[in-house]
Amino acid sequence: MDILVLIKQVPGTNKVEVDEKTGVLKRDGVDSKMNPYDLYALETALRIKQNKGGKISVLSMGPPQAESIIKEAYMMGADDGALLSDRKFAGADVLATSYTLSQGIKKIGKADLIICGKQTTDGDTAQVGPEIAEFLGIPHVANVRKIIEIKEKSIVVEMDMPETVEIVDIKFPCLITVEKDIFQPRLPSYKKKLETKDREIKVFSLKDFDDKNEKKYGLNGSPTQVERIFPPSVNNDKEIWQGNSDELTEKLYKKLKDLKFIQ
Template sequence: MKIVVCIKQVPSTNEVRLDPVTNTIMRDGRQSVTNPFDTYAIEQAVQIKEELGGEVIALSMGIPATERLLRDAASRGVDSAMLLSDRSFAGADTLATAYTLSLGIRRFHDIDLILCGKMAVDGDTAQIGPELAENLGIPHITDVSEFISVSSKDIVCKKITDTGHQVLRVKLPALLTVVKDINMPRLPSIPGIIFGLTAPFELRDAEALKADPKRIGLSGSPTQVVKTYVPQRQSEAQQIEGDAKIQADSIVKLIKEVQ
């Protein structure tokens, strides 16, 4: 079984910096972590490899510092990694990102399964998985909460729906996105951390991928963000003095003022 896991970096804190010109998120590799939903995809891929044998490859598009996150994935059971990094990729929306990732996946041969997290916690679109599958021309299932059976030919899984769940069978190759209830991601072992430091790693730019300049980055993004801002959080405390009646009257007055 040959599995590709798609990984995205997301901000590690609530402090999100926005580019004032493009209105896109400014990513700093030192202040980023693996998208939480993607950690469940990594664990599921490793579990399938342990059961059926094979290879797990981590794939990501991002700045060069994203290599740190890919090596962390290697410490958790991933065999090798590829990073797609180029200034021309910057500002990509989900459509341009899915196209770029599809070029990276096409560099591999005989891929059986692609796993992605349900969505990225900084964008919440849940579009990358389905769009990537459509680029590759393969079937896909979203919001998978359980793998009931896995073979070299197909997968039977449970998908969460608005009213409950569905049990579906999909022929391979296919793409599945997983939810956080599917497993409990393992922590890196000491041998895993050592392996992660020297695990096979490839870096590919737009030229190496033979990417169409009109389909990557801002130029390839039909979604245009008109305005984005981070809400300013303010809090203040007011001390109320006096007896119980005075305090109660003061609280009622304050509540009416904010309603």
């Protein structure tokens, strides 16, 4: 069974800078790490492989330094990895990102099961998985919280809905996005680090893709535009009360009464 896990490099902290003009993130020089939610996706793949055998590939789109998260995936047990990297991919929104990844997936060959994280900690949209499935023309199920059974031609999973839990059987090839806590991710192993330190990371750029139309990638291929970025507003219409505890209690009591929360 061939499993493909999609992993993204994200800033190591939430304090990041944005290019005022383009609204695109300044990622250079910012400490980065693997999107924490993707660790759950990778762990899910590793558990499936433990039970059923097969091969795990990882794929990422990003700048050249994103190779580091592919190395990290090797240290956790991934067999194979590729990076999609090209200046022409820069500034991509969800649509352009998903299209690029779907072209990359076609390039690296068939996968029975594609696993994505639930969302990222930077863009935070949770939209990339479903859009890739659409571009590949395969079914997907989001918010998977449990793998129930791997059959020969399909996978049975549990999907978390607001008021219900649904058990569904999806035919291969398909894509799932997994909830955190589906499995506890393992730590990278030092032994694997030594074993995999020379393992190849394939790098593909636009010229390797079937569809070389530049207008479909990066900022050009992005229907959404970030017009401006700003800090969350603070509420200026407020009262701050100070004083001794009796005064404070009196004020609070009166306010609750005025607002009719106390009859």
